[in-house]
Structures are given as C-alpha cells and as structure tokens.
Amino acid sequence: MHSKTIRQLAQGLRSGDFSSVELTQHFLQRIQQYPELNAYITITEDSAIQAAQAADERLATGDAGSLTGIPIAHKDIFCTLGVKTSCGSKMLANFIAPYNATVVEKFNQAGAVTLGKVNMDEFAMGSSNETSFYSPVRNPWDTQTVPGGSSGGSAAAVAAGLAVAATGTDTGGSIRQPAAFCGITGLKPTYGRVSRYGMIAYASSLDQGGPMTRSAEDAAILLQTMAGFDVKDSTSADVAVPDYLEGLDQPLAGLKIGLPKEFFAEGLDNSIASVLETALAEYQKLGAELVDISMPNLKVAIPTYYVIACAESSANLSRYDGVRFGHRCENPADLADLYTRSRGEGFGKEVKRRILMGTYALSAGYYDAYYLKAQKVRRLISQDFQQALAQVDVIMSPVTPTTAFGIGAKMDDPIAMYLADIYTIAINLAGLPAMSIPAGFSGGLPVGLQIIGNHFAEDRLLNIAHQYQQATDWHKQTPKL
Amino acid sequence: MSLTADDVNKIAHLARLGIDKQDIGSYAKDLSGMLDLMTQMGDIDTADVEPMAHPLDQVQRLRSDVVTEADQRTHFQAIAPQVEDGLYLVPKVIE
Numbered sequence: 001m002h003s004k005t006i007r008q009l010a011q012g013l014r015s016g017d018f019s020s021v022e023l024t025q026h027f028l029q030r031i032q033q034y035p036e037l038n039a040y041i042t043i044t045e046d047s048a049i050q051a052a053q054a055a056d057e058r059l060a061t062g063d064a065g066s067l068t069g070i071p072i073a074h075k076d077i078f079c080t081l082g083v084k085t086s087c088g089s090k091m092l093a094n095f096i097a098p099y100n101a102t103v104v105e106k107f108n109q110a111g112a113v114t115l116g117k118v119n120m121d122e123f124a125m126g127s128s129n130e131t132s133f134y135s136p137v138r139n140p141w142d143t144q145t146v147p148g149g150s151s152g153g154s155a156a157a158v159a160a161g162l163a164v165a166a167t168g169t170d171t172g173g174s175i176r177q178p179a180a181f182c183g184i185t186g187l188k189p190t191y192g193r194v195s196r197y198g199m200i201a202y203a204s205s206l207d208q209g210g211p212m213t214r215s216a217e218d219a220a221i222l223l224q225t226m227a228g229f230d231v232k233d234s235t236s237a238d239v240a241v242p243d244y245l246e247g248l249d250q251p252l253a254g255l256k257i258g259l260p261k262e263f264f265a266e267g268l269d270n271s272i273a274s275v276l277e278t279a280l281a282e283y284q285k286l287g288a289e290l291v292d293i294s295m296p297n298l299k300v301a302i303p304t305y306y307v308i309a310c311a312e313s314s315a316n317l318s319r320y321d322g323v324r325f326g327h328r329c330e331n332p333a334d335l336a337d338l339y340t341r342s343r344g345e346g347f348g349k350e351v352k353r354r355i356l357m358g359t360y361a362l363s364a365g366y367y368d369a370y371y372l373k374a375q376k377v378r379r380l381i382s383q384d385f386q387q388a389l390a391q392v393d394v395i396m397s398p399v400t401p402t403t404a405f406g407i408g409a410k411m412d413d414p415i416a417m418y419l420a421d422i423y424t425i426a427i428n429l430a431g432l433p434a435m436s437i438p439a440g441f442s443g444g445l446p447v448g449l450q451i452i453g454n455h456f457a458e459d460r461l462l463n464i465a466h467q468y469q470q471a472t473d474w475h476k477q478t479p480k481l
Numbered sequence: 482m483s484l485t486a487d488d489v490n491k492i493a494h495l496a497r498l499g500i501d502k503q504d505i506g507s508y509a510k511d512l513s514g515m516l517d518l519m520t521q522m523g524d525i526d527t528a529d530v531e532p533m534a535h536p537l538d539q540v541q542r543l544r545s546d547v548v549t550e551a552d553q554r555t556h557f558q559a560i561a562p563q564v565e566d567g568l569y570l571v572p573k574v575i576e
Contacts, residue, residue, distance in 0.1 A: 344499020431536025
C-alpha cells in the first residue's frame with residue numbers, strides 16, 4: 001500500500017479494498033519500523049486514527065475528495081493546532097502551535113490524515129538536514145548520506161513510504177534539492193501561490209510552500225488543495241487556481257526547452273550531466289526542441305541570495321525573544337540578558353551565522369553595499385529569466401551538482417554547503433515555479449531534473465513532468481530498506 | 482574582507498544574540514568567508530537598476546482598518562514562558 005499513488009489509493013478506499021484506518025495504521029507501523037531514518041519529529045498517532053475514522057465516514061456517505069483518507073506528513077515548519085511545531089529548533093521545542101497554518105487547514109478540510117510532523121533543518125536553514133536540533137535525517141537510498149534539506153524529513157518520508165506525500169517549503173531549493181537526493185517529485189510553486197500564513201518565516205520574499213510526492217500527478221492533486229488566495233497572507237497572489245489535473249495529458253510536441261549554458265558548465269558532476277543528457281533526449285522523443293540559452297547574471301545568484309535571505313531572516317527571527325513563546329533562559333539578570341541568553345541558547349550554529357550575517361548586511365554603513373546592491377542584482381537575475389522565457393516555454397537544468405553527499409561531509413565548511421545550491425537559488429530570487437523530478441541514478445543514488453517555468457505556470461510544469469513520467473519509470477523506483 | 486572578533490561581538494550585540502566566547506573566532510572566519518563570496522556582486526553593473534523587494538513587483542495589499550481577530554489572549558498566553566494577570570512577565574525594566 002505504501003508505494004501506490006494517490007489516485008490508486010483513493011480508488012482502493014472507494015472500492016472498499018481497505019479503509020483509511022487500515023491505510024493509516026499501515027503507515028504508522030512503517031514509521032515505527034524505520035526509526036533510524038529519523039524522518040519524523042512528532043508522530044500524531046491518535047489524531048491520525050481519529051482523522052482516518054472521520055475520513056471513512058465521509059467515504060461511506062460519498063462526501064469525499066481525492067485526498068480524503070490519504071495519510072500525509074507536514075514539514076515541522078507548518079503550525080498545527082495543539083501539536084508541537086518545532087521548526088527543527090530547540091527555540092521552539094516547547095511550542096505547541098495555537099492555530100493551524102492555512103495549508104494545514106486546507107488539508108484537514110480535504111479530509112487528509114496527518115501522520116505527524118517531519119524533520120527539517122533548523123528554521124529551514126540548511127541543505128542537508130544536519131542543522132536540525134532533532135538530529136539528522138538519513139537518506140533511505142543510502143543511510144550514510146544526507147537526504148538534502150531543508151525539507152529532508154519530507155523527502156525521506158515520501159521516498160521510504162512513511163507517508164503518501166508531504167508538504168515542504170522552499171526558500172532557496174529546500175523542496176527541490178531533497179526531492180532530487182531522495183528520488184521523489186517536488187514542486188516549488190510561484191511566490192505567493194500557496195499561503196504562507198502559519199508557515200514559520202525564514203526569508204519572507206523567498207519562502208514558498210509546495211508538495212513533495214511520488215509523481216507529478218500526486219503533486220497536482222496536492223497543489224490543487226494547497227494553492228489559492230489567502231487574505232491572511234499579505235503577499236498571497238490573488239490569481240485564479242487552474243485545474244492542475246486537466247492539462248496533465250497534453251502532448252509535448254513543439255515544446256521549447258531552454259538549456260542555460262551557465263547551468264551545464266564547470267562544477268556539474270559528469271555522471272549527473274550524462275543522466276540529464278538521457279533525460280533531455282527523452283524529451284526530444286516526446287517532441288520537444290532543445291534551445292541553448294544564456295543567463296549571465298546567474299553567476300552571482302548565491303551571494304545575492306545569501307545577502308537577502310540572511311537580512312530577512314535576521315529581521316524575522318527577532319521575534320524569538322523569550323517573552324511570548326519559545327525558549328526562555330533560566331534566571332535572567334535583566335531584560336538584555338533575557339533576550340541575549342534565550343536566543344543564544346535556543347538557536348543553533350547555522351541559524352546564528354545567518355542572523356549575524358543579516359544583521360551586519362542591514363547595519364548602518366553597510367546597507368547600501370550589501371542589501372540594496374543585492375536587491376538590484378536580484379532584478380537583473382529576474383530579467384535574465386524573463387528574457388529567456390520569452391524565447392522558450394520552460395528551462396531545464398540540474399537540481400544539484402552532485403548526488404547526495406555523506407553525512408558530515410560539508411558541516412565544517414558552510415560556504416561549500418551554500419555553493420551546492422547553485423542551480424536552485426536563482427529561481428527563488430525570481431519568484432518562479434520549478435520542479436525536481438527523478439531522472440535516473442548515479443552510483444545507486446537518485447538524480448533530479450529541474451524544470452523551471454514562468455510565474456503561475458505550475459499547470460504546464462506538471463504536464464511536462466507527467467508526460468516524462470508516462471514514458472519513464474524513474475519515479476517508480478523505491479529504495480531497499 | 483575579514484571581520485575581527487570585535488566586529489562579531491558588535492554584530493552579536495546588535496542582534497541580541499548570545500555567542501559563546503570560544504566560538505567567536507569561528508564565526509569571524511565563517512562570516513569573513515561569506516563576505517568574500519558577497520564581493521562577487523561588485524562585478525555586476527547595477528547603475529540605474531531599481532531594487533527588487535518583491536519577486537512579482539507587487540505592492541503591499543491594504544485592508545480596511547477594522548478588527549478582524551477575536552480576543553484569544555488566554556489561548557495565546559498558555560504557551561508563554563511567564564505570565565501573570567494577563568501580562569507577559571520580564572525582568573524589572575524601571576526601578
């Protein structure tokens with residue numbers, strides 16, 4: 001049951017092959033069976049069974065949608081009423097969310113069953129899931145390697161069959177990179193497509209929630225529930241949500257795929273390049289045309305991102321002050337000591353690094369040189385994409401320069417860790433939607449292909465991913481546990 | 482560009498962020514490395530380029546100035562570290 005698609009499971013629930021309670025118990029049992037993956041921070045067994053019972057009643061009365069009774073997991077960045085929402089941090093180890101994120105609310109209304117909250121890099125800052133206060137997640141394809149990050153728990157859970165699907169968030173690649181490392185499908189929607197209300201903020205002009213699934217079709221089903229305008233999110237996009245399933249079967253004849261030369265250059269592992277070559281040849285067979293393009297400003301995407309993301313995170317994380325919620329130090333001497341020590345004790349090293357960097361970039365005398373400069377370069381990067389997308393329908397590229405690296409391999413060198421986000425980061429700066437889909441293997445580890453589209457073109461991306469998945473079976477491969 | 486231990490202490494103070502003394506050196510090294518990376522932006526000519534604050538260039542949506550939230554003080558204070566009579570407690574600020 002744990003390797004079936006949502007459509008197959010929904011069919012099974014309707015025809016009475018199994019109940020949602022049985023399905024939920026099956027997944028809860030699998031979560032217990034593989035604790036070494038450390039995918040979950042919190043397992044909500046009791047409420048999952050209750051939700052499954054409610055789903056079975058809805059199914060019996062015919063009042064069920066495509067997600068009713070389907071067991072999923074939420075990244076621990078989404079607030080869940082009455083359930084610990086830690087964001088992978090000691091700072092929020094005692095934080096029982098007093099409300100539901102809009103995304104969580106929407107899944108609850110759809111009748112999805114929440115199995116629990118999955119592990120992540122602390123405050124979504126990391127590319128390996130090693131910055132989590134709750135210990136690293138392990139990649140189910142090779143438990144000596146990282147699952148990627150920051151949505152590493154989501155990716156590992158879906159790949160290992162510990163949830164049918166999961167939510168993730170992506171600020172610089174945090175859905176796509178772990179999806180690539182774990183061999184699943186991940187979609188980072190257009191900025192503003194999915195509500196950020198109740199999604200704990202890291203860098204507010206970049207953060208976006210999205211689905212992490214076993215197929216493009218499953219991603220379409222999840223996005224259908226997640227997407228839409230939300231008055232509670234001040235940057236939510238007031239743009240109509242299309243039917244994401246409707247366009248999946250469109251043929252790809254005549255599709256123009258842009259290949260940015262900057263993304264197929266030095267630094268890309270040869271074995272990844274050759275997997276991608278095969279994938280692109282498959283697209284040609286499906287009728288697509290490959291076009292070489294160039295986006296010269298991509299080369300500074302990483303420094304630009306780290307200025308903006310750190311600056312925004314230093315502002316966002318100032319709310320953790322030991323006063324209203326979260327960690328508070330023992331016996332503060334005065335107010336300054338309360339702030340300084342609560343924050344010093346509650347945050348881990350990577351989070352502190354980014355707060356310090358952001359504080360510096362925003363401080364008097366440095367603002368113009370760093371933050372303002374980065375915002376200007378951001379516009380040039382965005383214009384590069386717009387010029388490219390005027391010539392082609394979508395852009396394809398690697399997701400990562402290598403396959404999953406070893407646990408501990410990059411923890412002592414933060415810059416090396418940042419550089420590994422080279423292919424995903426610019427997309428967030430431009431606010432574009434992008435997917436990672438499984439395209440093959442190198443040395444037994446999954447390789448992802450990135451598909452980038454214009455704003456609100458999620459339907460097209462899903463269609464392009466789905467057509468590839470009809471012609472190949474990379475997305476159907478599962479790790480031996 | 483390289484930051485000194487003093488610089489790190491100043492920034493940590495601005496951020497009200499406690500840093501262990503023995504870690505100051507490693508933060509100075511890491512932040513200096515990040516700043517070196519950031520100098521690459523200097524290669525790009527940004528004369529006459531408007532800064533981009535929002536990826537879709539949208540402006541902040543406004544709403545009517547009316548109360549939309551119900552009073553949930555007790556609910557929200559249930560997770561606070563220290564409260565009394567509906568107030569959040571902090572160490573004495575005024576003598």
